[in-house]
Amino acid sequence: xxxxxxxxxxxxxxxxxxxxxxxxxxxxxxxxxxxxxxxxxxxxxxxxxxxxxxxxxxxxxxxxxxxxxxxxxxxxxxxxxxxxxxxxxxxxxxxxxxxxxxxxxxxxxxxxxxxxxxxxxxxxxxxxxxxxxxxxxxxxxxxxxxxxxxxxxxxxxxxxxxxxxxxxxxxxxxxxxxxxxxxxxxxxxxxxxxxxxxxxxxxxxxxxxxxxxxxxxxxxxxxxxxxxxxxxxxxxxxxxxxxxxxxxxxxxxxxxxxxxxxxxxxxxxxxxxxxxxxxxxxxxxxxxx
Amino acid sequence: xxxxxxxxxxxxxxxxxxxxxxxxxxxxxxxxxxxxxxxxxxxxxxxxxxxxxxxxxxxxxxxxxxxxxxxxxxxxxxxxxxxxxxxxxxxxxxxxxxxxxxxxxxxxxxxxxxxxxxxxxxxxxxxxxxxxxxxxxxxxxxxxxxxxxxxxxxxxxxxxxxxxxxxxxxxxxxxxxxxxxxxxxxxxxxxxxxxxxxxxxxxxxxxxxxxxxxxxxxxxxxxxxxxxxxxxxxxxxxxxxxxxxxxxxxxxxxxxxxxxxxxxxxxxxxxx
Numbered sequence: 001x002x003x004x005x006x007x008x009x010x011x012x013x014x015x016x017x018x019x020x021x022x023x024x025x026x027x028x029x030x031x032x033x034x035x036x037x038x039x040x041x042x043x044x045x046x047x048x049x050x051x052x053x054x055x056x057x058x059x060x061x062x063x064x065x066x067x068x069x070x071x072x073x074x075x076x077x078x079x080x081x082x083x084x085x086x087x088x089x090x091x092x093x094x095x096x097x098x099x100x101x102x103x104x105x106x107x108x109x110x111x112x113x114x115x116x117x118x119x120x121x122x123x124x125x126x127x128x129x130x131x132x133x134x135x136x137x138x139x140x141x142x143x144x145x146x147x148x149x150x151x152x153x154x155x156x157x158x159x160x161x162x163x164x165x166x167x168x169x170x171x172x173x174x175x176x177x178x179x180x181x182x183x184x185x186x187x188x189x190x191x192x193x194x195x196x197x198x199x200x201x202x203x204x205x206x207x208x209x210x211x212x213x214x215x216x217x218x219x220x221x222x223x224x225x226x227x228x229x230x231x232x233x234x235x236x237x238x239x240x241x242x243x244x245x246x247x248x249x250x251x252x253x254x255x256x257x258x259x260x261x262x263x264x265x266x267x268x269x270x271x272x273x274x275x276x277x278x279x280x281x282x283x284x285x286x287x288x289x
Numbered sequence: 290x291x292x293x294x295x296x297x298x299x300x301x302x303x304x305x306x307x308x309x310x311x312x313x314x315x316x317x318x319x320x321x322x323x324x325x326x327x328x329x330x331x332x333x334x335x336x337x338x339x340x341x342x343x344x345x346x347x348x349x350x351x352x353x354x355x356x357x358x359x360x361x362x363x364x365x366x367x368x369x370x371x372x373x374x375x376x377x378x379x380x381x382x383x384x385x386x387x388x389x390x391x392x393x394x395x396x397x398x399x400x401x402x403x404x405x406x407x408x409x410x411x412x413x414x415x416x417x418x419x420x421x422x423x424x425x426x427x428x429x430x431x432x433x434x435x436x437x438x439x440x441x442x443x444x445x446x447x448x449x450x451x452x453x454x455x456x457x458x459x460x461x462x463x464x465x466x467x468x469x470x471x472x473x474x475x476x477x478x479x480x481x482x483x484x485x486x487x488x489x490x491x492x493x494x495x496x497x498x499x500x501x502x503x504x505x506x507x508x509x510x511x512x513x514x515x516x517x518x519x520x521x522x523x524x525x526x527x528x529x530x531x532x533x534x535x536x537x538x539x540x541x542x543x544x545x546x547x548x549x550x551x552x553x554x555x556x557x558x559x560x561x
Contacts, residue, residue, distance in 0.1 A: 184390045187358055191384040192407045193377055202403065206394045285394035286435035 028052035091239040099162020100223040107170025141233040162226035166219035177211025213278035304331035312363030323516035339502035347517020382459035383452030389444035391436040398432035422450040442473040511551035521551035
């Protein structure tokens, strides 16, 4: 990696850490002072700093506490264990990926219908937009309950909540992408008397690839949010959402933060995987390197 | 037969393109705009016809009507003896647009193969034709390049190869060299004439350059705007064999003068 890029990144990370540590001391001090008072103990400033970073249920855990928790619940636990973060992350990831795949497929299918059919354009698009104005937290329990009633439980209901969120950017992006060919490119196809299917596969589809990948980046991140949200209202026993919920029941802030950080890292990995796929595909399609 | 005649002096009994009293009015937000008015025209087989006129004179619209990309609102037109739509469905013409419009995700060879794929040519036939047409426009060796790796002039040549690949008898060209610099343009004009001589195609060519029109054409159709109509049709007396320096001969200058007069006549009408 070029030194010119590493340094700024390190500086940013270091300053975030510094702010975090200062905030840790500041936010955890009131409770720590209470402890000292109850125990009638004399304390110094350095005691305070050390102790505020070593609380069991801090208001804000210190970065190293979160790091240690993540280490202990990933590397040091068997992944089959209910306390393993890898186990929980996998549960959430599988719902995310399934939801993302269904959402992308659905989004593309709707976009194709919208672009090729005026009636669909008029009738479906308003619903697509309306669907996203409903808070996902409100509709997620309904989806779970309804699907349970028809005998669907486990992975699929959660995945469908991911789908609910992730199909939207794909529809919007792909409608734009499939309509992106210039008039002259469409005229050219007309001079060849090309069929609608030929225009789609030889022009609209390849032309829409940059739009598809841009939408998929948003969709995959939002899928993860959907999967986590899907775990929250359902009393799920496993998954990052369940981990967050359990953490908040028992005031396990360190657990909450480690689940949050894991979710963020997962999102970053997913988005960059889509980014890599994007680069690979566009390179294959002869994009200027 | 197309080699013998001084083109157009002797009206071809079965013109490739035959327009009678063609009218086209666009309905726009600002009310109707008359793009073509009472255009009557014959283009014979093997003719190289240029449409010349200021912008807004309907020359591109006329070409698009021939190509069935616009529908006339009055009059009649036939292409190869049938309606433009039937001619289009029979793939009677290749169209070259103002911009090369190559697909950036296809190599040059695959861009030229695009119409062949659509028209269902076999793989072997596609390979043959791509190689042949790329040779025709002097682009052999660039098969596997992507469009962005080529200069503007080369891209436009590739787009001409694409229009030639399926061997339509008619080539419709809408200011194909308008965006190129003069040197490249001269070069491409010369190549286009050679190509025309070799393939005996009928070419309809839109331009707003007088020297280009005179240099290339066997017949020059002068048009004027508002509404777009034909003000003069000039049959060129230049020989079919035309080196670039023919442009300094008195004969050439005389035709150019007549074109300029025609254009001026159209313009004075507009000033009223």
